[in-house]
Amino acid sequence: MKVIFLGPPGSGKGTQAKMVSERLGIPQVSTGDMLRSAVREGTPMGLKAKALMDSGALVADEVVVGIVQERLVKVDCEPGFILDGFPRTVPQADALQACLGGLNKNLDAVISLEVDSDAVVERITGRRTCRDCGKMFHVRFDPPAQEDICDVCGGELYLRDDDQEATIRKRLMVYAEQTAPLIAYYQQSGLVSAIDGMQGIAQVQDQILVAMGRK
Numbered sequence: 001m002k003v004i005f006l007g008p009p010g011s012g013k014g015t016q017a018k019m020v021s022e023r024l025g026i027p028q029v030s031t032g033d034m035l036r037s038a039v040r041e042g043t044p045m046g047l048k049a050k051a052l053m054d055s056g057a058l059v060a061d062e063v064v065v066g067i068v069q070e071r072l073v074k075v076d077c078e079p080g081f082i083l084d085g086f087p088r089t090v091p092q093a094d095a096l097q098a099c100l101g102g103l104n105k106n107l108d109a110v111i112s113l114e115v116d117s118d119a120v121v122e123r124i125t126g127r128r129t130c131r132d133c134g135k136m137f138h139v140r141f142d143p144p145a146q147e148d149i150c151d152v153c154g155g156e157l158y159l160r161d162d163d164q165e166a167t168i169r170k171r172l173m174v175y176a177e178q179t180a181p182l183i184a185y186y187q188q189s190g191l192v193s194a195i196d197g198m199q200g201i202a203q204v205q206d207q208i209l210v211a212m213g214r215k
C-alpha cells in the first residue's frame, strides 16, 4: 500500500500516519521528521533547512525530493509506505510520480485531512516535542506523565520554534498556497479521500482505514 497523507499543519497527519504505519507494518516516511533529525545532527543540509523551518517556509524542493528518493528505495519500503508531509508542492508531486514510475510502482491512495484553522492553532501551540527522541505530546490531549519530560527517553520536551502561533499562521498560508493545490492534482486520478480531521483520533483512524480498504 503506497499512500500519501495530505493535510495542513496540526491536522493530525503525523499522529495518524504513525498509527496506520504500526497497524499495517509499513514505514511512515515523514520529511519533517527526517529534516528535524538532520537539524539535530547538525548536518550541512540540516543547518540550511533550520532557518527555513523555523520561519514556517518550505525547504527547497530538490532537497526534500533527494531525501525521499533515497528513502523510498530502502528495502523496508518494498511492501509500501505512508508519505507524511511529502509532497508539499506540485514540483514535488511531479518528482514523486517520476520516482515511483522508475520503481514500477503506483500510488494507491491519497488521504486528505480537513481541519479548521483556529482549531489547528490551539492544537499546535499545545504540542511538545522531545529534544532527544522527537516523540510528540500535547499538553491537553496527550500529556506526558511528568511535565516537560519525555515518557519514552526522559529527554526535555519543548515547543518547536515552528509551532509558535505566528509561525503556524504562516505555515497555514504556505499550505493553502502551495500544498492545497495537490488535492485537485490527485483528484484527477480519483485517488483522494477527504476526511474530517476535527473528529476524535480513533474515529479519524477508522475512516482512514476504510478509505484505504483496510477495514
Ligand code: AMP
Binding pocket: 009, 031, 032, 033, 035, 052, 053, 054, 056, 057, 058, 059, 060, 061, 064, 084, 085, 086, 087, 088, 092, 162, 171
Ligand atoms: P512537518 O513536520 O511535516 O510539519 O514539517 C516541518 C517543516 O519541515 C515544514 O514547515 C517545512 O519547513 C519542512 N518540510 C517538511 N516537509 C517538507 C516538504 N515536503 N517540502 C518542503 N519543506 C518541508
